[in-house]
Amino acid sequence: MAHLVNADLLSVIAAPHPDRAPLPPAAHLGAGVRLLRGVPYTDVPGTRPPELDLWLPERRPGAPAVPVVLFAHGGAWRRGRREDMGYRMRGWEPGPFARLAAAGLAVASVDYRLSGEAVFPAPLDDLRAALRWLALRAPELGTDTGRTVVWGESAGGHLAALLALSEGASRLRGAVAWYAPSDLTRQPDGPDTPEALLLGAAPSRVPGLAREASPVAQVRPGAPPFLLVHGEDDSMVDCDHSRALAARLDEAGVPVDLWTVPGADHVWHGLPEEQVERLFERILDWIRRITG
Structure with a gap:
């Protein structure tokens, strides 16, 4: 009897599942933007609940549902924060996600399990879970997840590319990857590298798993359009990663735009501020065209 009572008690005290939990109150940031911070989107036993932040245009009665950007941060799969698009944007006011929301896009910037918490494919599974949750809660959010673009930088760009190449990613309208690794099979082979x-x-x-985790090996016809953006002087992830992925996508008949940026190292180090701003605006224009 005590066992039954404890089971009942556990069902009462457990936090609501993210599929059903009430959304947190929104902070209104001005410029027509609201922010819902720290929203759990899945339940992974034995680990912290993965969360996302939602940057949304203010809802107007009768307004159409808005497209979605699902953003994955960088950090060598080992570190990073969901509110960070990279150090060149940290001083922007308003920040990059608020700018996207002010332009009429919803942004879901996500946590995913880092390599100190779980190994691949755990972080990719988390992005899939976020995509599913966004579709489930779309009526409450005023979003159109049939017009979703996944965008990531560095390690997050690698995960974004893999998500867009997944067979189940039919909701995606496009993928943007900034200076992302695309072939893990040819990376340095020590036991302590980010890839290992x-x-x-x-x-x-683990050659099979390395291939499974390599976007160049997962390209398939019918994938959504890609935008690959990479600094030509990248000293951490060689620009050839994006060139190779672009070539493979083109061979498979997948629409792909490759922008290589002269004078740019990783995370746009070395670029003048006005050039970083122009690059961001060009990508916003690409997303508008893809989701329009």
Whole structure:
């Protein structure tokens, strides 16, 4: 009897599942933008609840549902924060996500499990869960998840590309990857590299998993359009990663735009501020065209 009572008690005290939990109150930031911070989007037993932040245009009665940007942060799959688009944008006021929302896009910037918490495919599974949750809660949010673009930078760009190449990613209208790795099978092979920590072993020891985690090996006809943007002087992730992925996408008949940026290192280091601003605006224009 005590066991039954405890089971009943657990069902009462457990937090509501993210599929049903009430949305938190929105902070109104001005410029027609509201922010819902720290929204759980899935339930993973034994780990912290993955959360996302939602940057949304203010809702107007009768207004059409808005497109969605699902954003994945960088950090070598080992670190990073969901509110961070990269150090070049940290001083922007308003910030990049608020700018996207003010332009009429919903932004969901997500946590995902880092390599110290779980190995691949856990972070990709988390992005899939976020996409599913966004579709489920779309009527409350005023969003049209049939017009979703996934966008990531560095490690997040790698995950964004893999999500867009997944067979189940039919809701995606496009993918944007900034200076992202695309082939983990040819990376340095020590046990402590970011790639080895992501995979749980050096790529040469788990070649099948390294291939599964490599966007160049997962390209399929029918994938959504891609925009790949990479600095030509990137000293952390060689620009050839994006060139190789663009070539493979083109061979498969997938629409792809490749923008290589002269003078730019990783995370746009070395670019003048006005050029970073122009690059951001060009990407916003690309997303508008893809989701229009």
